[in-house]
Amino acid sequence: MxxxxxxxxxxxxxxxxxxxxxxxxxxxxxxxxxxxxxxxxxxxxxxTLFPLGASAYFSLTDYDLLTPPTFIGFEYFVELFHDTRLHQALKVTLTYVVTGVPLQLIVALLLAMLLNQGMRGMAFYRSVFYLPSLMGGSVAIAILWRQVFGVDGIFNRFLAIFGIEGIGWVSNPDTALWTIVLLHVWTFGSPMIIFLAGLRQIPEMYYEAASLDGASKVRQFLSVTLPLLSPIIFFNLVMQVITAFQAFTQAYVVSGGTGGPSDSTLFYTLYLYQEGFSNLHMGYASAMAWLMVVIILGLTAVNFWLSKFWVFYGD
Amino acid sequence: MSTTTSPSSDLGTRITTLAAQAPHRARAGAWRGTTRSVVRHVLMIAAALIMVYPLLWLLGSSFKPTEIIFRELSVIPTEWDFSNYTTGWQALTEPFGHYMLNSMVIVADSLLGNLVTCSMAAYAFARLKFRGRNVWFAIMLVTIMLPIHVLIVPQYVMFQQVGWINTFWPLIVPKLLATDAFFVFLMVQFFRGIPNELEEAARLDGCGHPRIFLRIMLPLATPALATTAIFTFIWTWNDFFAQLIFLTKDSMKTAPVALRLFLDSSSGSSWGPMFAMSIVTIIPIFLVFLVGQKYLVKGIATTGIK
The missing domain is CATH 1.10.287 (Helix Hairpins)
Structure with a gap:
């Protein structure tokens, strides 16, 4: 308009x-x-635009940086469908996105609500909870994680207090991915701050009216907080899905660049990096990048479509 | 999460009415309020400790001899060893300060680039009327969402052609050309909020656009500039993907890329020095966090950045 x-x-x-x-x-x-x-x-x-066009062109070629690209049409896009490592990468990344993002948002919302009760020292707690978000993406923290969840890491030390014998969490294919999911959840600080700002926008009188009508706390949460906050939850969800799909550093460092053990932490971007910059399959890496754009667009579209059923924009 | 207790505001009014009737019961009510707040604080402190425990443990362990790092859950070392820092500093081909300096140079140039060029572009989008503005603005918004992975391969080829691999240019030039569209958007939002009257008065006094931009817009946009500066600092400092790709020569590596080398070289025997250097790479972020907290929180709350 x-x-x-x-x-x-x-x-x-x-x-x-x-x-x-x-x-x-x-x-x-x-x-x-x-x-x-x-x-x-x-x-x-x-x-931006020139590389974008070049990337589209490269995705239709066989290119190894050393010899000029040769045109092969959509061959690589067909190959993508048969590449079992790509399927594994998709499985790993989607598992990470589908579990890590909602878990992180739930923790963020929970703590935002606790902090929003006008308690003293709120700013202090907010800062402490936010700190890991700033550092969570760094190499230093990924290195720390590798140690904490290693065979003789402190997590197992901690379990030993209760007489539980731990395993090498990062070296076991069944658990390695979950340590990275946990790292993602640990960085709930920034969505928490967005939720806090949103919670403050909800007029206190809604809660007063609800409690006069005899609504319990749970009821108030379900009928007042959740609907009024849903646009912000939705915004966080969309943004976090997009960024989580592109996660790289944590997987690269924790797995030592391999995506191991047995490809259990082979994130999509990590596989793309290996194909492009270790194997110099520039054409294939470009095709992968375009598939990634399509998937991210698809996930975002699904999010928007689903939002019709739960996001409340007032009347 | 008890469902039977009434909300605290209600509790407050009940306490005052009760106070008028029976003073001793009021005291009991107040006591209940205090207990609840104490319980809440204890819970919050426990949660806060769990959250920062890994960071504190990292800090503590950087002062422990490597042999006891794995044996100790405690944050405070039972045995102090400051040599981790000196060993770690010299462990790689270059002293670690060299890598820190590389990071600093990239961060400083990125800061300059983003602050100058993003604010210029934002001024045009927010305050100038020109043909096709809405189309360009829409394109700018779309580029925010574009994953870097779809650009990195051709960018690598392009920068290789001009001989820029293993220089800082591939990391700095994009920032000098306002490609961090997110910050353009952030400042557009801010510039739009500045009242027109100021600008009109300046125009009547004969100010052209450069002067309006420099003398009116930028000074008023300090909060937006601060937010941009802080996030540019943190994102550039933590950036790993692009630096890993463009900087492969040892002397050009940045702090995060160099830090990762410890994992290759050490085979697990030198955790102490590695933790010490991890702390060194985290310190700048922590300092920015301390100084810029206000802008960080505001920036996230109003724009919803990561």
């Missing part, structure tokens, strides 16, 4: 002879815009 109005306004003023001063202003605006946008335009074409 606003875009349309703006366009109409522009056209009307260009046509009108009486607005000479304004037209001159517009022209000055246009020239200034060119200057102010010059770096951005250059970046858009050189760093």
């Amino acid at each position: 606003t875009a349309f109005n703006e366009l109409r306004e522009m056209r009307r003023q260009r046509g009108g002879p009486k607005n000479v001063a304004k037209t001159n202003l517009r022209k000055a605006d246009g020239r200034a815009a060119l200057v102010f946008l010059a770096p951005w335009f250059l970046g858009l074409f050189a760093i």
